[in-house]
Amino acid sequence: MKFFHVKTVTETLDVIAREFEPIRPPVELSLPNALDLVLAEDVVSDEQVPHFARSTVDGYAVRARDTFGASDSLPAFLDVTGKIEMGKEASSYLKEGQAQSIPTGGMLPDGADSVVMIEHVEEVDDLINVYRQVAPGENVIRAGDDVQTGELVIEAGKRLRPQDLGVLSAIGKTKVRVYPSPIVAILSTGDEIVPADRKVLAPGEIRDINSITIAAAARQCGAEVIDGGIVPDDYPLFVQRAKELYDRADLLLLSGGSSVGTRDYTEQVMQSLGEPGVLVHGVSIKPGKPTIIAKAGGKPVMGLPGHPASAMIIFHLFVAPLIRRLQGESPSPYDRRLPARISRNVASAVGRSDYIRVKLEEREDGLWATPVFGKSGLISTLVKSDGMVEISANKEGILEGEVVQVHLFR
Amino acid sequence: MKFFHVKTVTETLDVIAREFEPIRPPVELSLPNALDLVLAEDVVSDEQVPHFARSTVDGYAVRARDTFGASDSLPAFLDVTGKIEMGKEASSYLKEGQAQSIPTGGMLPDGADSVVMIEHVEEVDDLINVYRQVAPGENVIRAGDDVQTGELVIEAGKRLRPQDLGVLSAIGKTKVRVYPSPIVAILSTGDEIVPADRKVLAPGEIRDINSITIAAAARQCGAEVIDGGIVPDDYPLFVQRAKELYDRADLLLLSGGSSVGTRDYTEQVMQSLGEPGVLVHGVSIKPGKPTIIAKAGGKPVMGLPGHPASAMIIFHLFVAPLIRRLQGESPSPYDRRLPARISRNVASAVGRSDYIRVKLEEREDGLWATPVFGKSGLISTLVKSDGMVEISANKEGILEGEVVQVHLFR
Structure with a gap:
């Protein structure tokens, strides 16, 4: 058996970033189905958006020069020679001294370079009095203002948000290559674990929590989940079920029974599934030290x-980034943690990253985070929490009033 | 026609909070299907969790009193009278001077009150030497430590997170009453709008962006979406399509054509659907002033x-809270905005809330937000943005280096 040094949180995240990548090849999906998935191709526009100059107001298309100097006391007079309709070509060339009425979004006629708002115009038969001057380009979106032909619209590695789908639809790119949702299989182990729908528990039995919480968290990350059920502390059966699930999934999560026997089994099973085997065996973190990562x-x-609160904290710290790697996502340049002040002193051991659960509270002087204490075997502590706070390995603790970064639980 | 005063952002949010509630009655769903939905009942536990005292370590169940004073130089000697197995009842009563081996998660036998960790014990045949004293309750989760019988576990109005499903599974509550996902129908209007899959555009036509972006954003909020397609600027047709969709949906969104004609139609259609009709007609906000809300x-x-960027900003500001109301969610006590410093001066008009799009950048001295300028008709400005920042109605602008709160786009 290999000997492993316990790794730090950063070292563990480095292993995840370095060792893993999407398992399955990209697929082509329509835009609505590509929401929240990660783009597998650079998208370059074949055309310009808009493909014609558009008015951004209701008014009259004009030549800006014809309005220069116009004011309330000295309006400019222009001949109205046409009416542009929505969605129709503006076919009549606009000459010097002319104006054409135009709706918001209407196509600017050739010859015009700007639009006077209807509010600044008085209509008199086939003439208008223009009471304010406009600059060339005013109240107009030019052809290509939104997207240029040949422009890199979205890069590979980006997770597609609603507005990203919007720009893709604007350029007529209605199918995109994205990485498919990874399939995560979850296997709970332990002689004491029984399904959650077991009505009456025998002494010593507890209902399965982790397969429910971890499955839900994985689905929130965009994974499809295979519920592998519960396997007792029986090595041959454990190996067999793990292998079956490993074959079907992109990521296999073993929600450890907490006894010594199960822990040993878990590692052996992980080693047995293929090379190179275990990469991380223990992380210098509390809770969650017995985390194992294999390839x-x-x-x-x-x-x-096995403890539910530990399992969820490890999910947020390591499983979620791992799923993002399998989804092909480029690392995010910033972190979505929320600063808050801690409402009491919390002690911690140097050399180990401690993660405490906190509840957030908006007070008059800003956001405060109150520690929710409790053993990591207690799921109720997580229910009372809004997020978690790291006390880094080089600190002896945090002091009341200190600003901390809260990683929010969704 | 009624006359409406333009409302402030706060007044508009008050209207949404006051006027709307879930449309359809709660449904009973299994836990995995209830993820991210809002609980429609208070859940009180019928039982305690755990329902027996459990060890949190591998070791020996003991009476703490028998270990008092034990140390490396003066160990306590105890008789080992049993071995507790995972998931099994601890049936043998533990008497004074006795110990029973116990795995993590094992059931504490009657008579025992604490567990000595295996690391602090030396095993000698049927005896153990205990080298460290334990306090009563040490290394033990007592019956009911996680959840007490009769305890209010989760309140109605809470959106169910993975850990909430976890505590529900722990108490054997595998079905819960939740509000069903609201159905949101979206109808795009405008003679110039053509479907996104139209390959070649005629002059004056543009592809539909809003129905794609708004549908995706609504799905991210947990809504089911009916894509109502595009209707031209034709009042009878518009009324008919709007009415059909209104009948099928819990919330109807009309993605306005931007011409004067369509704007008038939109309001008439909204008034025609039922009483009391239009509640908000215009919000003192930029972009997004022509927002209309009816009941x-x-x-x-x-x-x-109609402008894509305006529509998305209005979605984040008003549609998302409206969907949360329809989902039955209690208002969140804090806001998930991220503080950052603005990287340049931005001017604004007093008396109007301005929303600017920003890109976030992590610098050595913290998080900075750089304004992404561009007309609200441009979808590309949203693609380049990570979130939006409000310049409130009582401010003339924000100064470089000032801390702002960034509402993140997902």
Whole structure:
């Protein structure tokens, strides 16, 4: 058996970033189906958006020069020679001294370079009095103002948000290549674990929590989930079920029974699934130290701690970034943590990253985070929490009033 | 026709909070299907969790009193009288001077009150030497430590997160009453709008952006979406299509054509759908002023501005809170905005809330937000943005280096 040094949080995240990538090839999907998935191709526009100059107001298309100097006391007079209709070509050339009425979004006629707002115009038969001057380009979106032909619209590695789908639809790119949702299989282990729908528990039994919480968290990250059920502390059966799930999934999560026996099993099972085997065996973190990460034939396999609160914290710290890697996402340049002040002192051991659960409270002087204490076996502490706060390995604790960064639970 | 005063952002949010509530009655769903939905009942536990005292370590169940004073130089000697197995009842009573081996998660036997960690014990045949004293309750989760019988576990109005499903599974509550996902119908209007899959555009035509972006944003909020397609600027047809969609949906969104004609139609259509009709007609905000909110027979109907960037900003500001109301969610006590410093001066008009799009950048001295300027007709400005920042109605602008709150786009 190999000997492993316990890794730091940063070292563990580095292993995840370095060792894993999307398992399955990109697929081509229509825009609505590509929402929240990660783009697998650079998208370059074949055309310009808009493909014609458009008015941004209701008014009259004009030549700006014809309005120069116009004011309330000295309006400019222009001949109205046409009426542009929405969605129709503006076919009549606009000459010096002329104006054409135009709706918001209407196509600017050739010859015109700007639009006078209707509010600044008085209509008199086939003439208008223009009471304010406009500059060339005023109240107009020019052809290509939104997207230029040949422009890189969205880069590969970006997760597609609603507005990203919007720009893709604007350029007529209604199908895109994206990485498929990774399939995550979850196997709970432990002789004491029974399904959550078991009505009456025998002494010593507890209902399965982790497979419900971890499955839900994985689905929130965009994964499809295979519920692998519960396997007892029986090595041959455990190996067999793990192998079956490993074959079907892109990521196998073993929600560890917490006994010594199960822990040993878990590691052996992970080693048995393929080379190179276990990469991380223990992280210098509380809670969650017994986390194991293996790689078997390119696929990640993770052993999560059995305590529900530990398992969820490890999910947020390591499983979510791992799923994002499998989705092909480029690392985000910033972190969505929320600063808040801690409402009491919290002690911590140097050399270990401590993660405490916190509840947020908006007070008159800003946001405060109150620690929710409790053993990591208690799921109720997580229910009372809004997020978690790291006390980094080089600190002995945090002091009341200190600003901390809260990683929010969704 | 009624006359409406333009409302402030706060007044508009008050209208939404006051006037709307879930349209359809709660449904009973299994836990995985209830993720991200809002609980429609208070959940009180019928039982305690755990329902027996459990060890949190591998070791020996003991009476703490028997270990008092034990140290490396003066160990306590205890008789090992049993071995507790995972998931099994601890049936043998533990007497004074006795110990029973116990795995993490194992059931504490009657008579024992604490567990000595295996690391602090030396095993000698049927005896153990205990080298460290434990306090009563040490290394033990007591029955009911996680959840007490009769405890209010989760309140109605809470959106169910993975950990909330976890505590529900722990108490054997595998079905819960939740509000169903609201159905949002979207109808795009405008003679110039053509479907996004139209390959070649005629002069004056543009592809539909809003129905794609708004549908995707609504789905991210947990709504089911009916794509109502595009209707031209033809009043009878517009009324008919709007009425059909209104009948099928919990919320009807009219993505406005931007011409004067369409704007008038939109309001008439909204008034025609039912009483009391239009509640908000115009918001003192830039972009997004022409926003309309109506209530027809209890259902909300909203008219969104036609410009894609305006429509998305109005979605984040008003449609998302409206969907949360329809989902039955209690208002969140804090806001998930991210503080950052603005990288340049931005001017604004007093008396109007301005929303500027920003791109975030992590610098050595913290998070900075750089304004992304561009007309609200441009979707590309949203693609380049990470979020939006409000310049409130009482400010003339914001100064470089000032801390702003960034409402993140997902």
